[in-house]
Amino acid sequence: MRNYLVIFILFTTVLFASKQELTVTILPQKYFVQKIVKDKFNINVMIKPGSSPHNFEPKASQMKALSSSKIYFMIGEPSEKAWISRFKQNAKNTLFVDTTIGVEKIAMQEHTHHEDEHDKHDNHIDENGLDPHIWLDPISVKNQAKNIYEAVIKIDEKNSEFYKTNYNEFINELENLDKDIKKIxxxxxxxxxxxxxxxxxxxxxxxxxxxxxxxxxxxxxxxxxxxxxxxxxxxxxxxxxxxxxxxxxxxxxxxxxxxxxxxxxxxxxxxxxxxxxxxxxxxxxxxxxx
Missing domain, CATH: 3.40.50.1980 (Nitrogenase molybdenum iron protein domain)
Incomplete structure (x- = not known):
């Protein structure tokens, strides 16, 4: 019995390790990507649970995981933008995908009581003064899901029907979520x-x-x-x-x-x-x- 257990553990370890990797910046993106790819990929998250994007600095293990990732799904968060050039240098064979394409962005709410215009700076805003928190609206996420789906079928065309089914199910979930929140x-x-x-x-x-x-x-x-x-x-x-x-x-x-x-x-x-x-x-x- 013990031998069977050892074999099972070794098999699952090899199976897990053999999966190709995808990388995202934040945990909500992991949720979105998994809805479409299910268990076909491991997902590397750059900003770990409990961490703040505003003092983010990737670890060596994360950079290594990124370098072997098939895709990096970008969200447009300012800390991500600060590192993206280095990420691309480190992961030359990784496809970098902007999941914000098609999302209608809004201006970031500015709250200031200072008179000095030079003080009016918030490093949580993108360079155009737009709000980067697009993942907190189900309808904006529909655009992100589309960008994720289209990127995944580029690197794994043979499973495109699998991804299409998952994508359509996720879109339905997002529409139902939007209805539920509106009702509330x-x-x-x-x-x-x-x-x-x-x-x-x-x-x-x-x-x-x-x-x-x-x-x-x-x-x-x-x-x-x-x-x-x-x-x-x-x-x-x-x-x-x-x-x-x-x-x-x-x-x-x-x-x-x-x-x-x-x-x-x-x-x-x-x-x-x-x-x-x-x-x-x-x-x-x-x-x-x-």
């Missing part, structure tokens, strides 16, 4: 929610909500700015303040205590992508029902 949030049209970093702009626009950010140029607000945010929160009748593991929670908790809003932790990089979006929708709706 339609009664709360034009309501506002607050979050430290304005990652949820596409989500807010899609579902007719208003996102109010706490950060000032990517930093904690100063005392006078915090007072202004508290006033803004009261004017907008904010019922919920979202915090996330990538950013400070100090200001969010101070604001919530002053306005009587609930504090809820969410992660824009959560790999359980679909349930994460439904959770955010449910929490916004619940905050206005209570």
């Amino acid at each position: 949030l339609t009664p709360y049209k034009d309501k506002a929610f607050m979050v430290f970093h304005p990652s949820w702009g596409y989500f807010a626009v899609r579902y007719d909500l208003e996102q109010i950010s706490i950060e000032i140029e990517g930093k904690e607000p100063k005392p006078n700015e915090l007072l202004k945010l508290i006033e803004d929160s009261k004017e907008h009748n904010i019922k919920i303040v979202f915090v996330s593991p990538q950013f400070s929670q100090k200001s969010a908790k101070t604001i919530s205590q002053n306005i009587g809003a609930s504090v809820v932790s969410i992660d824009p990089l959560n790999e359980d992508w679909q349930n994460n979006l439904l959770f955010v929708a449910d929490e916004i709706a619940k905050s206005y029902r209570e």
Whole structure:
């Protein structure tokens, strides 16, 4: 029996190691890619769970995995752009695919109370001042899924029907998710929610909500700015303040205590992508029902 167990372990190890690799920048992309390729590829994620894109630096093991990847799926996140030239130098045989093609981008919400124009800088915004968080809107993800599917069939044409079936199923899932979120949030049209970093702009626009950010140029607000945010929160009748593991929670908790809003932790990089979006929708709706 022991010999059979050893053989099984060796077989599964070899099978796992023999799979070709794909690389993505963030965990939600892994979710999207796996919906289409299932278990035909291993997926290397550059920004690991619990890490922040804003201080990202790849490890040697990740660079090695990237160099052997068939495809790198780009998301247009600023930290990715900072490294992309080095990635391409390191992975000369890898196909680099821009999954943002076809996505209609929106301007990144700027929240500043500074008078000095030179201070108006946020390294979380792309070079055109556009919001990179396109993965937080199911309809934008439909475009990303199409780009992923078209790239995968280029490198594995013999399994194109398999990928096509998975792609179509994923598109149906995205459309149903969009309907479910609309059903949850339609009664709360034009309501506002607050979050430290304005990652949820596409989500807010899609579902007719208003996102109010706490950060000032990517930093904690100063005392006078915090007072202004508290006033803004009261004017907008904010019922919920979202915090996330990538950013400070100090200001969010101070604001919530002053306005009587609930504090809820969410992660824009959560790999359980679909349930994460439904959770955010449910929490916004619940905050206005209570």
